Amino acid sequence: MIDPVAVNDIMAAAIAGALIIMFGATYALLFAFSRLRGQRLLMIGAYLAYGLLAVSVAVLARTLNLEGFWQSVTAVMLVGYFVAPRLIWNLCAGTHPPHGDDNPGTHPNPHSASGGTMQ
């Protein structure tokens, strides 16, 4: 069963849906750059973006009346957006051989003085 969005919440729901994806990407972006360049400040930004994502998920869940089964959808979003970028990062590191030419962790990165401290 679904409980459709209330008329006056249509816009809020749509914007929340869009922001989930946007903040999801911002989190992924900052997370990746933080790992790549070894900058902790960026990681704070990443978690901030994730926090905003969580707020957007909450707004979406509220406006779309996500109850019962639909709470699992909320959970999928909260967990999925948090975990997936980390998994992809690990896969990136795993698929690029650690002593090869392709590894950003072993090569000084022109953007970063620290040279990147992966993992």
Add this chain to the structure above:
Amino acid sequence: MSTTPWWASEDLWRKWAIWITAFMLVILIFLTFDSVAKITAGSDRVPGYDVINKRIYYTFNAERNMEEPVIGGDAPLFGKMYTPEEAEALVTLGKLTTQAKNCMNCHTLLGNGAYYAPDLTKAWLDQGWGAESVREQLMVSFLMDPTANARTYGTGRRMPQLGITEEEARGVVAFLKWMSAIDTNGFPKGFKPIQQEAMP
């Protein structure tokens, strides 16, 4: 490559790709068998074509939290009661006509199509036809000469002349009546149907 951890190996992901795809496909096929049975004409959700002999109502089902169709008493179409075979033939002619006249590139059916003209899912029950008694004839006249009978509601958009014959127009009306009895899970939202004889 020996340095690649097992969980990032090409081999493992090839297997994952195959197994995940196969698994999802099997589920989809299983669900398709079930859904196809449930949307075959004559099922609970998609009525048989002879529903064109009946009056179609909508009532709110609180448990499902949506409007759902209710099949009422006899309401002959064009003053005639059709056998199941005749009804299917007429609806088939109507469906063929909607395809041959490319209705879907202006209208939506079940919400799919183009957005230049109104949705046809519940066109049969639309208030725009005024009274129940004149609806059928209005629809046929409109389909046969949409220019002269234009209903533009102030948009200036008129349906073009598509050379629809009277027989085809009747088929289209039968098709629309049948379609309006499909259980669409409450789509379109909050539909308010035409005034009909009270539900028995």
Add this chain to the structure above:
Amino acid sequence: MSIGTFDSSNLDAGQKVAVKYFSVAIVLFVAQILFGLLAGIQFIAPDFLYNVLDFNVNRMVHINAMIVWMLFGFIGSVYWLVEDESGVPLVGAKLANLNFWIFTTAVVVVVLVYLFVQVGPGTQSSIWLINEGREYIEAPRWADIGIVVCMLIFFYNVAATFMKGKWSGISGVLVLDLVALAGLYLAGMFFTANISMDQYWWWWVIHLWVEATWEVLVGCIMAWGLMKTLGARRKIVTTWLYIEVALMFGSGILGLGHHYFWIGTPEYWFTIGGFFSALEPIPLVAMVVHAVYDSGVHRFRNGNHPALAWLIAHAFGNFFGAGVWGFMHTLPQINLYTHGTQWTASHGHLAFFGAYATIIIAVMYLAVQKWRGGVWMSGDMPGNGWKWKWSFALLNIGVVGMTVALLIAGYEQSFIERALEGSTWAGYFAGQTQPWFIQGMEWRMLFGWVTAAGIVLLVWDLATIGRGETRTAINPAVSGEPATAAA
């Protein structure tokens, strides 16, 4: 081998066929935009071409031209890489040429019938000969069969070439994906009076094409392209192609459920469609990490600036068009209001352009570069490359502008028609006559003209870029080697 002119001796046999497909694709792309303009004008001035070239005809050509030009673009791309990837000459070069001409002739006949016959009587013969009246797959049945035959010949050519030469992970995925792509088309080739059944199988074709098999096809082309343009390693690229297939099919196949909310199908599709719709954008978003990782590995020293720009547009376009614009209205609680309104048009414009048009244009730039003998296409082009830069800007601004305008119109439409007026025809028209809707359509038109200006420049640029150029391109696979660049 000559440089600076279109010389087919610069191309292998597969690539000679590919440039033919690309040429027709561009013509159809122009047709798509031209008929889009006509349809857009009719929203503002409904009497325009009334009973001559009506909205349904214009819109049909608009979306059908798009499907076919993209298919031609994909076929061209596959022919482009097949010899390189297999290591042997194309098995049936003559067959491929013959096939191209048959396919193109059929497309021309279909379009002429669309334009000059338009509609037929309500009989099976209309569906067989004129048009099938089903959105996106309007082609009449004879053409459907022709398309399948042409796809099979194409498939034979590609598969046989790989069989004769060597297989790779990329070619394996590619060939299987082509089987699925052609096979799915069969799901759209039957008539039924039952509109629910009709739509059920119609979505198999449409969704499983654009949200599954097309995505994977693009993934294969990208994988090959990354090796060629950035010198990425085969093993890594192949692993990632598998990862992408797993994620894409894992979420996309049952993502089909979000089209089964309102067509008569059972309520369990709410659950499945809702769940997988929430899942679908996650890989898309997570892949941002991969892009960042790679950009840290490969310094962008690229030998084809227009192609790279279009690849970046692809990444952004796919993210916004499919991800943001899709998820915004995909859950059934909101989709009940937005399904079948201009929201869908908004999403459709950005997603098709962002995910597919962009990458095919990128491949076309790579093709033109090689066709002209591997000419310089980096910075410092004559006129500072103004044509490609302006066409890039105009096309992107045009499509994004149309998308935003349609979204505003869509929001207004769902609000007035669905929420306030109870989804009646009077409600529909009340929505269509509101100032916000009308202005939305006017802005869409304006951005339509911007898009049209962009395509004119694009065609001009593709025809002239690198003409008379004497410098050869940077080979990034060699000179842009990460180790060298990073040192």
